[in-house]
Amino acid sequence: xxxTSARPSVEWKRPTxxxxxxxxxxxALALYLLFVLxxxxxxxxxxxxxxxxxxxxxxxxxxxxxxxxxxSNTFTTAVTNNVLIVVLSLALQIPFSLFLAxxxxxxxxxxxxxxLVFFLPYVLSExxxxxxxxxxxxxxxxxxxxxxxxxxxxxxxxxxxxTGFVMITLFxxxxxxxxxxxxxxxxxxxxxxxxxxxxxxLIDGAGRWQAxxxxxxxxxxxxLRVSVFLSMIGALQLFDMIxxxxxxxxxxxxxxxxxxxxxxxxxxxxxxxxxxxxxxLFMFGLVVALAYQRFVLRRDVEGAVTAFNG
Amino acid sequence: xxxxxxxxxxxxxxxxxxxxxFKSNGQLVGDPVSVLPSPWVFSNYTxxxxxxxxxxxxxxxxxxxxxxxxxxxxxxxLASLAAFAFARMIFRGREAIYTLFVFGxxxxxxxxxxxxxxxxxxxxxxxxxxxxxIPQAAFALPLTIVILRPxxxxxxxxxxxxxxxxxxxxxxxxxxVLLPLARPALATVSVLAIVxxxxxxxxxxxxxxxxxxxxxxLGVMNFAGQYAQDQARILAFTVVAIIPAVIFYAVAERxxxxxxxxxxxxx
Numbered sequence: 129x130x131x132t133s134a135r136p137s138v139e140w141k142r143p144t145x146x147x148x149x150x151x152x153x154x155x156a157l158a159l160y161l162l163f164v165l166x167x168x169x170x171x172x173x174x175x176x177x178x179x180x181x182x183x184x185x186x187x188x189x190x191x192x193x194x195x196x197x198x199x200s201n202t203f204t205t206a207v208t209n210n211v212l213i214v215v216l217s218l219a220l221q222i223p224f225s226l227f228l229a230x231x232x233x234x235x236x237x238x239x240x241x242x243x244l245v246f247f248l249p250y251v252l253s254e255x256x257x258x259x260x261x262x263x264x265x266x267x268x269x270x271x272x273x274x275x276x277x278x279x280x281x282x283x284x285x286x287x288x289x290x291t292g293f294v295m296i297t298l299f300x301x302x303x304x305x306x307x308x309x310x311x312x313x314x315x316x317x318x319x320x321x322x323x324x325x326x327x328x329x330l331i332d333g334a335g336r337w338q339a340x341x342x343x344x345x346x347x348x349x350x351x352l353r354v355s356v357f358l359s360m361i362g363a364l365q366l367f368d369m370i371x372x373x374x375x376x377x378x379x380x381x382x383x384x385x386x387x388x389x390x391x392x393x394x395x396x397x398x399x400x401x402x403x404x405x406x407x408x409l410f411m412f413g414l415v416v417a418l419a420y421q422r423f424v425l426r427r428d429v430e431g432a433v434t435a436f437n438g
Numbered sequence: 439x440x441x442x443x444x445x446x447x448x449x450x451x452x453x454x455x456x457x458x459x460f461k462s463n464g465q466l467v468g469d470p471v472s473v474l475p476s477p478w479v480f481s482n483y484t485x486x487x488x489x490x491x492x493x494x495x496x497x498x499x500x501x502x503x504x505x506x507x508x509x510x511x512x513x514x515x516l517a518s519l520a521a522f523a524f525a526r527m528i529f530r531g532r533e534a535i536y537t538l539f540v541f542g543x544x545x546x547x548x549x550x551x552x553x554x555x556x557x558x559x560x561x562x563x564x565x566x567x568x569x570x571x572i573p574q575a576a577f578a579l580p581l582t583i584v585i586l587r588p589x590x591x592x593x594x595x596x597x598x599x600x601x602x603x604x605x606x607x608x609x610x611x612x613x614x615v616l617l618p619l620a621r622p623a624l625a626t627v628s629v630l631a632i633v634x635x636x637x638x639x640x641x642x643x644x645x646x647x648x649x650x651x652x653x654x655x656l657g658v659m660n661f662a663g664q665y666a667q668d669q670a671r672i673l674a675f676t677v678v679a680i681i682p683a684v685i686f687y688a689v690a691e692r693x694x695x696x697x698x699x700x701x702x703x704x705x
Contacts, residue, residue, distance in 0.1 A: 393552040
């Protein structure tokens with residue numbers, strides 16, 4: 129960060145009065161505690177009950193909801209699907225984004241337009257995007273007739289109706305929406321790396337690939353880790369697009385944890401069970417976050433954040 | 439060229455929706471491959487904007503706008519105050535409380551959704567636009583604070599000393615000196631918060647219960663269900679519904695990108 133951080137003035141050397149601090153801090157803290165943290169704690173509490181969300185909480189059943197969840201095929205499919213999207217995102221989507229970021233890191237006319245176009249899907253609503261793709265992918269609609277038209281009729285699938293294929297279709301659409309986001313992130317990271325470093329490596333006799341692999345890539349580490357982390361958290365809580373396109377179907381084949389939770393809590397009036405699913409989702413998030421903290425330590429988040437210069 | 443192919447793949451569904459809205463259903467089903475409509479049909483779009491479907495559309499757009507305005511104003515206002523305390527005041531427990539907010543960036547927000555439904559109902563806010571706007575403001579706080587804090591911190595302490603000598607109170611300095619200087623950062627966090635609230639789906643889906651409260655994403659989903667046989671109309675409705683986001687993107691792209699790459703903590 130270019131600007132030096134503020135040295136506390138003489139006035140601030142002694143602790144500020146609590147009244148002043150409270151006036152600044154409490155409104156945000158109260159809102160955050162009440163509507164974000166408190167519900168998370170509530171979820172853990174509700175998860176110990178058999179509860180339909182309306183009657184008084186009386187039927188304490190301990191950890192039974194968790195047992196039910198882990199024994200339920202529907203839920204284990206949901207977990208598998210979330211993990212599948214995480215793995216595919218890391219294996220395909222982020223490398224693809226990195227590849228495009230590297231391409232866009234050169235100087236050529238129209239660069240800004242490509243960036244503008246690639247990032248566009250990120251600002252569109254997932255639900256609305258889902259509707260458009262549903263229409264495109266209907267049997268006999270444009271995608272099918274297009275494939276037939278160019279002689280690739282063999283590839284035609286029941287894109288959203290085939291239990292074995294629906295997650296792949298959804299993954300492609302999710303990538304359509306989010307690769308530009310990761311690309312822009314990685315592009316910003318690349319632009320923060322002085323070109324001289326790679327040039328020096330080239331002069332010293334490294335090949336282009338070597339210079340990228342051993343000089344640029346390690347320096348891009350912090351940005352890549354942020355990208356990986358965001359991608360994982362996003363993949364764990366997938367809901368909007370899938371709900372609109374398949375509602376978890378066919379036959380629960382595209383269920384995710386968030387969809388299973390929503391169905392249990394609001395469609396089947398199993399608030400207790402749904403809360404248990406929420407807690408399991410939280411645990412997955414926690415593992416990812418802790419792993420991230422462990423590998424990255426705090427300075428990465430701080431670094432990525434404080435690099436901001438308005 | 440790879441870039442052109444990828445750009446084509448990005449624009450293809452959008453182009454399909456825009457042009458499809460100008461087709462009749464006969465054209466869409468009978469001849470899906472033709473790019474341009476022939477003849478051009480305008481009734482789908484005019485129905486959505488001025489005709490039979492316009493009441494629903496404008497109502498949903500207004501609801502989205504109200505929720506976004508309330509949520510963004512609340513989150514940017516409260517987060518500025520809090521970020522000021524985190525950036526420029528010294529007190530015990532400061533880093534601990536800050537970490538509590540950072541924690542909000544690290545877990546999937548869907549976790550809180552079911553208890554939130556109960557809570558909002560208990561507060562008597564269910565089926566009320568405020569009942570969606572307030573939780574959305576709360577969920578946007580962590581990212582906003584995390585972006586604003588270093589920015590507030592970078593404003594030179596000499597300015598603060600000078601303001602104090604001139605008789606400014608703490609709040610006076612915050613309001614008259616710091617906020618105007620922080621305008622670029624405030625623009626960035628506002629833009630990010632607008633995009634998030636505008637596109638929010640799960641929270642309104644759970645908390646709103648009547649047609650007259652739907653936001654645009656909910657409206658589009660229900661419209662698609664209601665007119666399942668009328669694809670051209672769905673496409674027209676969809677296109678009109680994404681126009682505000684696209685215009686907003688064209689105007690504020692710089693802020694969105696700088697905010698996300700600078701404060702890259704949550705997608």
